[in-house]
Amino acid sequence: MSIKERKTIAQSDLKTDLEEKVLHINRCAKVVKGGRKFSFSALILVGDGEGHVGYGFAKANEVSDAIRKGSEAARKNIVSFEMDKTTIPHEVEVSWDGARVLLKPAPEGTGVIAGSKVRAVLELAGVRDIVAKSLGSNNPINLVRATIEALLALQNKKEILMARGME
Incomplete structure (x- = not known):
């Protein structure tokens, strides 16, 4: 999506x-x-x-x-957004106003490694294993918006192949 x-x-x-x-x-x-x-x-x-x-x-x-x-x-x-078991399918970086959020998938057992506002979004969303970094502004509203936009930017393997015309 x-x-x-x-x-x-x-x-x-x-x-x-x-x-x-x-x-x-x-x-x-x-x-x-x-x-x-x-x-x-x-x-x-x-x-x-x-x-x-x-x-x-x-x-x-x-x-x-x-x-x-x-x-x-x-x-x-x-x-709703795409998930790959307990993590996300691929790395994504999104900015919203002055806040930039980088999300990286992590192996099972890693846990949620993120700052407080980004961590709250990811934990409520159900992501269990992820590494996240907030860059730029630390305005809580912009961080939440950037994190949700990053989650919405995720695509599964099938969508990526279709976008590239390979399936």
């Missing part, structure tokens, strides 16, 4: 329940006549551990509302 053909998956189509993780909460302050008015933004990840992952970003005046809205957005934004 190429990035252009990406389709979001309905939550009802998934066989297992989704695991949810709050990845980042940010407090913003608007200075008004009476003092500071705080608002919050939340970055939420959902995944089933079987090749499906989604993220949601939402803002609200209360933390709990931001998390709830982010969770709803993440459940509407679930995508």
Whole structure:
């Protein structure tokens, strides 16, 4: 599946329940006549551990509302990607805004070797053996977007052969 053909998956189509993780909460302050008015933004990840992952970003005046809205957005934004047993089929590098993410397949038993935000996406997606490196920006939203785009850029062997006209 190429990035252009990406389709979001309905939550009802998934066989297992989704695991949810709050990845980042940010407090913003608007200075008004009476003092500071705080608002919050939340970055939420959902995944089933079987090749499906989604993220949601939402803002609200209360933390709990931001998390709830982010969770709803993440459940509407679930995508699937190609896996090769417990790892990925090939190496891929993708950039999103200032963040660059490099994902490399690893032999069984290696585990997830990655930074915190990239690791969270990969673990919720169900990848068990992978080496990942985040390059450039460490903005959590851009890192999550770059990681998901990298996962969507993965192709299986059959798709690669068809693209090259060999099958």
